[in-house]
Amino acid sequence: MNAVELRVLQDGVVIDNHIVKVDSFLNQQMDVELVVEIGRLFYERFKNQKIDRVLTCEASGIGIAIMVAQYFKVPMVFAKKGSSLNMSDDVYQAKAFSYTKQQSYTFNVDKRFVLANKNVLIIDDFLANGEAVRGLIDIVNLARASVVGIGIVIEKGFQPGGAYLRDRGYNIASLCIIDKLENFKITLKKQAVL
Amino acid sequence: MNAVELRVLQDGVVIDNHIVKVDSFLNQQMDVELVVEIGRLFYERFKNQKIDRVLTCEASGIGIAIMVAQYFKVPMVFAKKGSSLNMSDDVYQAKAFSYTKQQSYTFNVDKRFVLANKNVLIIDDFLANGEAVRGLIDIVNLARASVVGIGIVIEKGFQPGGAYLRDRGYNIASLCIIDKLENFKITLKKQAVL
Numbered sequence: 001m002n003a004v005e006l007r008v009l010q011d012g013v014v015i016d017n018h019i020v021k022v023d024s025f026l027n028q029q030m031d032v033e034l035v036v037e038i039g040r041l042f043y044e045r046f047k048n049q050k051i052d053r054v055l056t057c058e059a060s061g062i063g064i065a066i067m068v069a070q071y072f073k074v075p076m077v078f079a080k081k082g083s084s085l086n087m088s089d090d091v092y093q094a095k096a097f098s099y100t101k102q103q104s105y106t107f108n109v110d111k112r113f114v115l116a117n118k119n120v121l122i123i124d125d126f127l128a129n130g131e132a133v134r135g136l137i138d139i140v141n142l143a144r145a146s147v148v149g150i151g152i153v154i155e156k157g158f159q160p161g162g163a164y165l166r167d168r169g170y171n172i173a174s175l176c177i178i179d180k181l182e183n184f185k186i187t188l189k190k191q192a193v194l
Numbered sequence: 195m196n197a198v199e200l201r202v203l204q205d206g207v208v209i210d211n212h213i214v215k216v217d218s219f220l221n222q223q224m225d226v227e228l229v230v231e232i233g234r235l236f237y238e239r240f241k242n243q244k245i246d247r248v249l250t251c252e253a254s255g256i257g258i259a260i261m262v263a264q265y266f267k268v269p270m271v272f273a274k275k276g277s278s279l280n281m282s283d284d285v286y287q288a289k290a291f292s293y294t295k296q297q298s299y300t301f302n303v304d305k306r307f308v309l310a311n312k313n314v315l316i317i318d319d320f321l322a323n324g325e326a327v328r329g330l331i332d333i334v335n336l337a338r339a340s341v342v343g344i345g346i347v348i349e350k351g352f353q354p355g356g357a358y359l360r361d362r363g364y365n366i367a368s369l370c371i372i373d374k375l376e377n378f379k380i381t382l383k384k385q386a387v388l
Contacts, residue, residue, distance in 0.1 A: 059272070060256075
């Protein structure tokens, strides 16, 4: 098992059959040693690809994506949710729905930061229904750039996002795939070592 | 001049007398080499303090704060704006107003992640009116922890946040202080080398 799988089993808190909380080490408090190791694992997995940009969305993807970018020595770009006064009008936009926040978002990425023909590695902390990742893919497609890989820290294997993306041929690395959450117990899917 | 000051002068885009855009290297696209250097500069500035936690708020503080945490080898915690299904009810809350988003926020931090008597280093990308930093200070105070330092990447010296915090004795390091934005020109305040 890799460091993420070990940590999810040790410190993940099962709330119900769908939700596991990892806020003590990943998405509110971040264990920086683990996040550095996550960056290294994604680098090992994708280092043979040419990567020009790491793309994620705010908020909890950012801390992970910057570490991945540190390994690849390329810029990291994050999609913003909603608009702000200091954002340009010249943006790519995509819609996504957050189940944990029960809210629809518009992702905005300034057109200067995702360029045609560039190779993009998408990074996010969770993959469940795949809404956020599909929004990020939409942005890359609007820019006529290429998604060369998708790196997910924790995939909920019992929700449809992973299958949807694999069926469409995307190169996905999930560091930890949760097979099921039952009786407050986490069962992981066995994977070849990443 | 340090790397932040040089980069702000080179690539900061002045929109009007109050707003400078740094989204090409700091708060939508992040230049990871610069962010690593920001981490190093804050480490140099605060390394003689005992730091137990780095605290920031979503979203654009996260990428910077995790790099600072990497230098200090301590966990990073980010305040969430608003609530979500996977957040506990047992949170410290503080209010802040965002001028760039023209919106009030409630910051939420799970009580497990800011503990009494611990030393907290607050990090944020911008300091203008000081609303976000004051919200983070409120959270630290609610937890009976201590703010041992505040690290800001870019301070707008012509807005009142910096003076408000210095008057109250906080140990602030601003890597770049903008003295004025006039006629689309950025003038920095000269500082002793950080």
